[in-house]
Structures are given as structure tokens and as C-alpha cells.
Amino acid sequence: MGLWAQPAGERRRVSSPIAFYDDADLSTPGMLNLSEDFSHAKVPAGRDISFPCIYFSLGINNRLSVSGGSGYARSLFESTNVNGVGDTYLGLKLLVAPERKRRPALAFKPMIEILGEPSIADNPLAPDRVNYVLPLVLQKSSDDYRVYYMAGYVTRGIVFNSLAFELNRWNRVTPIVIVSGSRLTRELALISEFGLNRSRSDVVAGAAVAIRPGWTVFANTGRSFGRMDLNSSRYQITFGLSFNVRLWGKK
Numbered sequence: 001m002g003l004w005a006q007p008a009g010e011r012r013r014v015s016s017p018i019a020f021y022d023d024a025d026l027s028t029p030g031m032l033n034l035s036e037d038f039s040h041a042k043v044p045a046g047r048d049i050s051f052p053c054i055y056f057s058l059g060i061n062n063r064l065s066v067s068g069g070s071g072y073a074r075s076l077f078e079s080t081n082v083n084g085v086g087d088t089y090l091g092l093k094l095l096v097a098p099e100r101k102r103r104p105a106l107a108f109k110p111m112i113e114i115l116g117e118p119s120i121a122d123n124p125l126a127p128d129r130v131n132y133v134l135p136l137v138l139q140k141s142s143d144d145y146r147v148y149y150m151a152g153y154v155t156r157g158i159v160f161n162s163l164a165f166e167l168n169r170w171n172r173v174t175p176i177v178i179v180s181g182s183r184l185t186r187e188l189a190l191i192s193e194f195g196l197n198r199s200r201s202d203v204v205a206g207a208a209v210a211i212r213p214g215w216t217v218f219a220n221t222g223r224s225f226g227r228m229d230l231n232s233s234r235y236q237i238t239f240g241l242s243f244n245v246r247l248w249g250k251k
Contacts, residue, residue, distance in 0.1 A: 021162035021178050023148040024105035024139035026095055027059035030249035037218075037240025044230050048118070049074045050086055053240075058247070063095045073118040084117035091133070099141060107137040113154065131156045144169050157186030171210070176220070178204045197229045206238070214244040 027033055038051040053071030060066060073086035091111030099105035111133040120129060135152025145168055151161035162180035183199040184191060191198055206220020219239035224232035 020133065020135060020152070020160060021148075021150050021164050021180060022093075022109060022135075022137055023146065023164070024095065024099070024107035024137045026062070026065040026093060026107075027057045028249075029059040029061050030247050031059050032245045032247050033057045033242060034245065035240055035242035037238055039236065039238040041236040042234045043232065044228075044234065046076045048076075053086070057093075065093045067091055067093060070116075073116060075118040082118045082121045086116040087119055088114040088116065089133070090114075093137075099139060104138045104140040107139070109133075109135050109137060109150075111135075113156075128156055135160075157184060159183050159185060173210075174208045176206055176208070178220075178222075180204070195229065196231055197227060199226075200224060200232065201226050202233060204236075216242045218242065 033056065035055045037053050037055075039049070039053065041048045050071050050073045053069065055067070055069030057065055057067040068088070068090040070088035071086045073084065075082045089111050091109055093107055093109045095105065095107050097103065097106040113131040113133050115129050115131070132155045133152060134155075135150050137148060137150045139146065139148040141147075146166040147164070149161065149163050151159075153159050160180065160182035162178055164176060164178045166174055166176045168174060179201070180203075181199065181201045188198065202222055202224050204220050204222030206218060208216050208218040210216050217240070219237070221235065221237045222233070223235045
């Protein structure tokens with residue numbers, strides 16, 4: 001998500017630290033999962049709306065899946081609008097070690113990040129349109145919950161991590177809480193000049209509801225916490241629908 005800063009005497013768009021989160025599970029081989037969602041985020045100097053956003057995940061085998069996503073983004077700063085294709089991600093998820101009774105699952109999920117026009121417009125902290133995301137994922141499950149942790153690096157100069165907790169006590173409803181943090185590692189003088197935080201922390205809470213086999217609706221909301229600056233999220237909301245399509249293998 002592209003956010004805005006307003007240094008004295010000028011207004012320039014800058015990117016903030018970002019959050020990624022995912023579990024170590026793979027899609028079933030031959031199963032395509034598709035989701036579409038709407039998101040709205042408010043920051044002190046404007047807002048971002050992303051719709052439609054479409055994501056996919058396809059299981060290749062028991063150790064590998066491919067995934068990606070993109071959408072259309074509308075960003076507003078005062079009277080200035082930047083609209084266009086949003087950030088696009090394409091990646092693989094490799095299950096390095098499956099979960100055992102006394103051992104968490106470990107997965108590696110490299111991705112290509114292609115920044116859209118709303119993220120790069122007049123943005124000194126996003127000089128390259130194409131970047132790489134290099135995260136590791138740890139996961140531990142029980143009958144009642146799942147906990148998964150992702151940590152990694154974006155080659156445009158961001159380290160990030162996230163911790164998610166899912167409660168699985170009900171057949172159809174799965175609550176989730178995610179705490180994430182990220183830290184910029186480049187252009188530190190520019191960050192200081194603009195009066196921005198080098199780090200950002202966010203919390204998100206939501207739930208997924210299974211409406212029929214293979215079909216799920218989901219919604220979440222959250223905001224930044226800690227010291228607030230012009231890049232901090234006052235609030236964000238997301239809701240959407242996901243479903244599965246069998247491409248090969250047993251139905």
C-alpha cells in the first residue's frame with residue numbers, strides 16, 4: 001500500500017514499511033484457490049482503496065505451490081488522485097520440512113514484487129518497479145489453534161515479520177489475529193528529513209466463515225500502533241470471498 005508524507009514546504013509520496021503474512025500449508029495438488037477482496041485504508045494524509053483484488057494459489061505437488069495476486073488501486077492525497085494497477089506479486093511456496101508432533105513446519109516463499117503506478121508515483125523510497133521478497137515461514141498446529149510466523153526481506157530495503165494466531169474450535173468460523181512489524185533499511189537521511197518512523201507495527205483481527213464446502217467469506221480490520229506518523233494506518237478494512245476449483249486429480 002502506498003502512503004503519503006508531507007515534509008515542510010512540499011508534498012511527496014513515500015512508501016511505508018509493509019506487512020506480509022502467510023502460513024506454511026500448501027494448496028492440495030491440482031487444487032486452485034481463488035479469492036477476490038475489497039480493502040480500504042485511511043492514513044492521516046489520504047486513503048487507499050483497492051478493488052477488485054484477485055489472488056490465486058495452485059498446488060503442484062506435496063512440496064510446492066505457486067501463487068500470485070494483483071488488483072486495481074485508487075489512492076487519494078488531498079485533491080490528488082493516483083489510480084492504476086496495484087502491486088503485483090508472483091511466487092512459489094516450498095515446504096522445506098513438514099510439521100511433526102515436536103517440530104514446526106518450515107516453508108520458503110520467494111516472490112517477485114512488481115510495484116504499480118499508485119506505489120511508485122513520486123515515491124523516492126520505491127526507485128525500482130521490480131523487487132524480490134525473500135521470506136521464511138514457521139508453523140505449529142494443534143486441534144484448537146494454528147500459529148504461524150513469517151520473516152523476510154524486500155530488496156527495496158524493508159525487513160518484516162508477522163505473527164498470526166488462528167482459533168479452530170468451530171467447524172465453520174475461524175477467528176484470526178495478526179501482529180506485524182517492518183523496518184526500513186535504506187534512505188535513512190530522507191526518512192529523518194520527512195519526520196517519518198523508520199519502523200511500523202500493525203495489528204489486524206478478523207474471521208473466516210465457511211458458507212459451503214470449498215467456499216469461504218472473510219473480513220478483517222486493523223490499524224497501526226505505537227508512535228504515529230503520516231504513514232501510520234488509522235484504520236483498514238478488508239472483506240472478500242474465496243473458493244476452490246479442482247483442475248486435476250481426484251474430486
